[in-house]
Amino acid sequence: xxxxxxxxxxxxxxxxxxxxxxxxxxxxxxxxxxxxxxxxxxxxxxxxxxxxxxxxxxxxxxxxxxxxxxxxxxxxxxxxxxxxxxxxxxxxxxxxxxxxxxxxxxxxxxxxxxxxxxxxxxxxxxxxxxxxxxxxxxxxxxxxxxxxxxxxxxxxxxxxxxxxxxxxxxxxxxxxxxxxxxxxxxxxxxxxxxxxxxxxxxxxxxxxxxxxxxxxxxxxxxxxxxxxxxxxxxxxxxxxxxxxxxxxxxxxxxxxxxxxxxxxxxxxxxxxxxxxxxxxxxxxxxxxxxxxxxxxxxxxxxxxxxxxxxxxxxxxxxxxxxxxxxxxxxxxxxxxxxxxxxxxxxxxxxxxxxxxxxxxxxxxxxxxxxxxxxxxxxxxxxxxxxxxxxxxxxxxxxxxxxxxxxxxxxxxxxxxxxxxxxxxxxxxxxxxxxxxx
Numbered sequence: 501x502x503x504x505x506x507x508x509x510x511x512x513x514x515x516x517x518x519x520x521x522x523x524x525x526x527x528x529x530x531x532x533x534x535x536x537x538x539x540x541x542x543x544x545x546x547x548x549x550x551x552x553x554x555x556x557x558x559x560x561x562x563x564x565x566x567x568x569x570x571x572x573x574x575x576x577x578x579x580x581x582x583x584x585x586x587x588x589x590x591x592x593x594x595x596x597x598x599x600x601x602x603x604x605x606x607x608x609x610x611x612x613x614x615x616x617x618x619x620x621x622x623x624x625x626x627x628x629x630x631x632x633x634x635x636x637x638x639x640x641x642x643x644x645x646x647x648x649x650x651x652x653x654x655x656x657x658x659x660x661x662x663x664x665x666x667x668x669x670x671x672x673x674x675x676x677x678x679x680x681x682x683x684x685x686x687x688x689x690x691x692x693x694x695x696x697x698x699x700x701x702x703x704x705x706x707x708x709x710x711x712x713x714x715x716x717x718x719x720x721x722x723x724x725x726x727x728x729x730x731x732x733x734x735x736x737x738x739x740x741x742x743x744x745x746x747x748x749x750x751x752x753x754x755x756x757x758x759x760x761x762x763x764x765x766x767x768x769x770x771x772x773x774x775x776x777x778x779x780x781x782x783x784x785x786x787x788x789x790x791x792x793x794x795x796x797x798x799x800x801x802x803x804x805x806x807x808x809x810x811x812x813x814x815x816x817x818x819x820x821x822x823x824x825x826x827x828x829x830x831x832x833x834x835x836x837x838x839x840x841x842x843x844x845x846x847x848x849x850x851x852x853x854x855x856x857x858x859x860x861x862x863x864x865x866x867x868x869x870x871x872x873x874x875x876x877x878x879x880x881x882x883x884x885x886x887x888x889x890x891x892x893x894x895x896x897x898x899x900x901x902x903x904x905x906x907x908x909x910x911x912x913x914x915x916x917x918x919x920x921x922x923x924x925x926x927x928x929x930x931x932x933x934x935x936x937x
Contacts, residue, residue: 518690525708532556536550756868
């Protein structure tokens with residue numbers, strides 16, 4: 501059983517030690533050209549883009565801006581399709597599959613350019629990201645993925661054979677890896693704070709605790725919007741709530757569901773131990789279904805370890821114990837290491853495992869990042885804003901990814917995840933562990 505340092509209450513992200521969410525709120529105006537709902541990466545980037553196109557913009561958030569996934573994620577900075585080219589071709593057609601692969605590097609460069617243009621200090625480092633193959637079969641899949649990436653995009657990629665993995669990570673658990681050397685690491689809460697400051701520098705009101713309770717079209721497309729802070733009228737609406745989408749946006753609720761992702765931080769560790777565990781200092785993710793992802797903290801003193809401790813609500817201490825056990829299985833040297841912080845956030849998953857940008861009944865949206873939101877949320881948030889403004893820069897292959905619903909998900913809460921959690925924990929995990937031998 502893992503022990504705790506007592507540095508923070510369970511549920512408090514380590515990221516908040518340096519950049520806690522700011523509860524400041526502006527007043528709610530009566531009218532605007534563009535109302536942006538959600539003040540995370542998506543919404544703030546959309547607000548910047550719409551404002552810079554000449555619109556009068558207002559941003560509202562149901563809680564404190566940034567208190568959701570934007571300040572709770574692992575800070576892994578990369579953009580490439582989660583699915584292989586063949587699966588994308590089967591789902592969306594060859595032209596869209598080609599375009600999605602081709603858009604990966606421009607998306608990465610766009611978001612990195614946003615950080616530079618707005619002068620955001622978010623501890624960015626081009627560490628590269630390594631995806632570690634849990635089974636020999638997973639490594640064969642990585643070989644096919646590497647070839648597709650090389651053939652279909654300008655993204656740099658290379659394979660690491662099992663015999664060479666000790667240069668990247670000190671463990672014998674993996675059977676090879678694929679590396680994206682252009683990917684990087686950020687401090688996610690500092691990134692959010694920088695985006696929020698960029699929005700407020702433009703004079704855009706950001707209204708906290710202003711959850712939307714009703715939204716109706718009036719006259720020639722104008723919206724009357726009720727919020728917890730009052731009503732306003734807007735010519736256009738952009739929805740950027742991703743894994744925190746709720747009513748009255750029922751159409752979107754059916755197409756994106758919240759999947760919890762849990763993280764822990766270790767206590768501070770000796771520098772020589774950090775160097776031994778992760779000599780490559782990369783962002784690290786696994787291919788197994790529990791999808792562990794881990795990294796060294798920006799200050800180089802801790803291991804931050806995340807994953808799907810459960811697909812449904814779980815007491816945070818229980819989830820932390822599961823993550824600590826998984827971490828210790830990879831690095832036995834950390835079995836007696838204490839946990840300083842444990843927290844979770846909601847990833848917005850689509851049933852195609854791909855994000856989409858679009859418009860439905862006059863509401864423009866970008867969501868469904870399925871675990872790749874650090875780069876894709878700001879990038880596609882801007883695309884949604886350009887679409888709303890009729891700007892040619894709206895063009896993206898992510899407008900063609902078929903934002904479909906599923907018969908298993910008919911309600912506000914994704915009840916099907918209870919069955920999925922049992923299936924993955926008691927069947928898929930066992931099969932993958934057997935295949936890994």
